């Protein structure tokens with residue numbers, strides 16, 4: 001149960017949020033009318049502060065900044081209109097630890113609260129202030145940028161797994177962030193002050209891999225001129241991350257299995273059994289179960305590794321993470337290169353949204369880094385994308401259902417249709433069977449430029465004034 005404070009100018013939003021929170025037995029407070037809300041906040045020192053933030057209202061953003069300063073120990077959550085990237089980036093810049101988009105989703109709120117009550121700050125967006133490389137004791141997945149519910153579920157599971165000593169198997173395509181999650185598990189565990197040692201099992205020959213893992217005695221093989229400690233010994237009281245675990249040859253798999261069963265091993269060329277206290281986290285981008293069926297991976301080892309399995313979804317299955325990650329990397333590389341950017345152009349955002357990301361987050365990271373280096377204007381445009389043409393032409397994003405939210409499906413449908421008709425809201429509206437007004441409204445909400453001028457000339461019968 002947490003103390004929660006809500007600052008929302010929209011009464012129905014405040015009501016909806018309080019209801020959601022009351023159901024899960026959190027203590028909710030709203031600032032009384034006419035009271036200085038920040039002073040009120042300081043009195044109560046809530047765990048979580050929800051703040052409504054809107055594009056046309058500076059007060060919300062200011063409140064985020066004030067709350068952040070006044071309550072460094074609380075988690076400030078901005079409630080933003082759906083898909084408003086600039087606003088999300090701004091809220092994060094001012095100190096929001098999370099952003100939840102409207103209409104508020106019970107799962108997202110629940111997630112934010114569970115993280116806050118475990119005193120874990122999961123950055124749903126770019127952690128603009130430098131996150132500590134290593135934390136002590138307190139849970140922290142700060143370096144992982146994620147807003148999609150699939151990622152929230154994953155991080156929640158990772159956090160729980162971190163509290164135990166259980167071996168964890170992380171499965172996912174290359175570049176999805178498996179290593180980052182492994183490091184997060186270490187940081188969130190009781191072993192966080194111990195070493196985090198990683199080994200890529202794919203890069204070494206059989207003999208070298210065995211000796212890297214378990215160490216060797218002097219003279220154990222040609223070149224073993226002195227006794228050497230292996231990664232298991234180095235990881236004592238910490239975590240050993242075995243990347244690309246599928247590539248371990250069968251002979252070494254036996255030894256790994258023995259360690260997982262008996263917590264015991266011998267150095268190569270040695271006969272004295274050694275015992276270390278190490279938690280193993282393994283990762284693979286291959287279908288390990290399929291390898292078991294094909295007899296290239298030991299079944300018993302598979303089950304020993306697979307005590308807790310985390311499946312990291314590919315980036316194309318979590319489209320709402322794309323813009324957040326793009327902004328995150330934009331900030332990061334702007335800082336590293338001493339450049340200043342306002343953001344991405346709308347074409348650039350569209351191109352990113354339409355790409356299928358076969359290389360996942362790493363591909364996005366590389367593209368943004370190159371764009372930052374190449375750009376000399378205040379906004380990164382599509383021309384700076386080194387793979388701009390490929391980005392536009394690769395296979396369409398497949399939204400994963402279930403997995404995608406309706407808002408994502410809507411955004412996907414609208415932006416793809418707009419793309420196909422050269423950006424004309426009227427033509428897109430005709431195809432989608434919705435009003436042009438709805439499209440224009442959404443485009444504005446998403447910060448997409450309208451090419452409405454030419455359009456007005458051919459169709460102008462449904463000119464309507466937009467409610468804000």
Ligand SMILES: Nc1ncnc2c1ncn2[C@@H]1O[C@H](COP(=O)(O)OP(=O)(O)O)[C@@H](O)[C@H]1O
Nearest residue numbers: 143144145173174175176177178179180361362
């Ligand atoms: N959710 C995320 N937030 C921030 N950076 C990420 C995220 N996922 C991946 N990255 C970055 O993308 C790159 C690839 O991630 P990595 O963990 O090496 O992927 P994998 O191990 O699955 O191949 C790394 O530089 C990592 O820091």
Ligand SMILES: [Mg+2]
Nearest residue numbers: 175178179243
């Ligand atoms: Mg990796």
